[in-house]
Amino acid sequence: MRILIAGAGATGGAFGTRLVEAGRDVTFLVRPARAQRLRSNGLRFIAPETDRTNQVQVLTAAELADLDEDRRAFDLVIVAVKATALETVIADVRPAVGAQTLILPFLNGMAHIDRLEAEFPGQVLGGLVKIVATVRDDSVVQMTDMAVMTIGHLGGGEVSTEVRTALDVPGYRLQVLDSIVDALWEKWIFIATAGVVTCLFRAPVGPIIAAGGEPHVRTVIDELEAVATVAGHPVGAKAHDQTMSILTEPGSSFTSSLYRDVTAGVPSEIEHILGHLQVTAADLGVATPLLDLTLVQLRAGEIVRTS
Ligand SMILES: NC(=O)C1=CN([C@@H]2O[C@H](COP(=O)(O)OP(=O)(O)OC[C@H]3O[C@@H](n4cnc5c(N)ncnc54)[C@H](OP(=O)(O)O)[C@@H]3O)[C@@H](O)[C@H]2O)C=CC1
Numbered sequence: 001m002r003i004l005i006a007g008a009g010a011t012g013g014a015f016g017t018r019l020v021e022a023g024r025d026v027t028f029l030v031r032p033a034r035a036q037r038l039r040s041n042g043l044r045f046i047a048p049e050t051d052r053t054n055q056v057q058v059l060t061a062a063e064l065a066d067l068d069e070d071r072r073a074f075d076l077v078i079v080a081v082k083a084t085a086l087e088t089v090i091a092d093v094r095p096a097v098g099a100q101t102l103i104l105p106f107l108n109g110m111a112h113i114d115r116l117e118a119e120f121p122g123q124v125l126g127g128l129v130k131i132v133a134t135v136r137d138d139s140v141v142q143m144t145d146m147a148v149m150t151i152g153h154l155g156g157g158e159v160s161t162e163v164r165t166a167l168d169v170p171g172y173r174l175q176v177l178d179s180i181v182d183a184l185w186e187k188w189i190f191i192a193t194a195g196v197v198t199c200l201f202r203a204p205v206g207p208i209i210a211a212g213g214e215p216h217v218r219t220v221i222d223e224l225e226a227v228a229t230v231a232g233h234p235v236g237a238k239a240h241d242q243t244m245s246i247l248t249e250p251g252s253s254f255t256s257s258l259y260r261d262v263t264a265g266v267p268s269e270i271e272h273i274l275g276h277l278q279v280t281a282a283d284l285g286v287a288t289p290l291l292d293l294t295l296v297q298l299r300a301g302e303i304v305r306t307s
């Protein structure tokens, strides 16, 4: 199975490394500057138990488009970029998508699913990854031992044995679900809740709790979980308890990736994760006052950042 991974960043680089090391036929689709560095230096992967570098196959969008037709089509295209790069990547991967190609996005949120389905109808799998990773000095750094890839058929059908076998490799846990849409909602609500809490109160969880924020954190959790309930994808008791414990733990240094991007002043997934949830809640008739407030604050910050 030929696998193309769009993005050799935190998620693409971490899961991609494990696939490469298991001998899978993996090519990374990256932008020209990164392609040059990957070709010269390889892909360095640092995780709690390891620091190693692999030589990897790399293509840029222009090189992909120039390949002969029989080399161009891939069996599986993993989309591992931030939402801000989604439109470019949709155009870039198109030459790699044949009639049988499947697309597996790793993005947080849900808006990209409809977008990808509109472009590649019937060819999109549901996917999410649980990992805490980043890119530091061009190296992919996995910060904790947690590494889980969850996939499923969006229409409730079976994921093929070929795809399961290709993705089931050492170094992370592969989970194949019948109810991937529920899982996507669960993750979306968690990421959005963590985003609202940390961005609204502008701090990691520990200082927020120390400042007396716990009742407000609970209100955010209730507010956003209510959207999932009305949408018909209620957050399960286990996920709710996990959210509660992560976001109310005294002394915790936990932050959301949204908070890290916003405070670093780099483009972030504000609209993809929070903006889309606001629109979805409004369509469902669910009031989201704290989400609305957070979005005003974040959008105002974006106006300042980009002006
Ligand atoms: N990081 C994490 O721990 C987790 C992230 N997620 C989600 O996964 C998704 C991906 O995030 P993450 O992996 O962290 O993001 P990163 O920013 O670490 O990686 C994305 C990579 O995409 C590359 N890129 C940007 N545009 C293009 C393009 N047009 N073609 C090819 N590559 C491109 C960038 O490379 P360059 O700039 O070098 O060209 C960058 O390295 C997000 O939706 C995120 O919310 C989910 C769970 C955990």
Ligand SMILES: CC(C)(CO)C(=O)C(=O)O
Residues within 6 Å of the ligand: 108, 129, 130, 131, 132, 133, 191, 255, 256, 257, 258
């Ligand atoms: C919370 C976490 C690290 C879990 O995977 C995540 O997805 C994110 O911050 O984007």
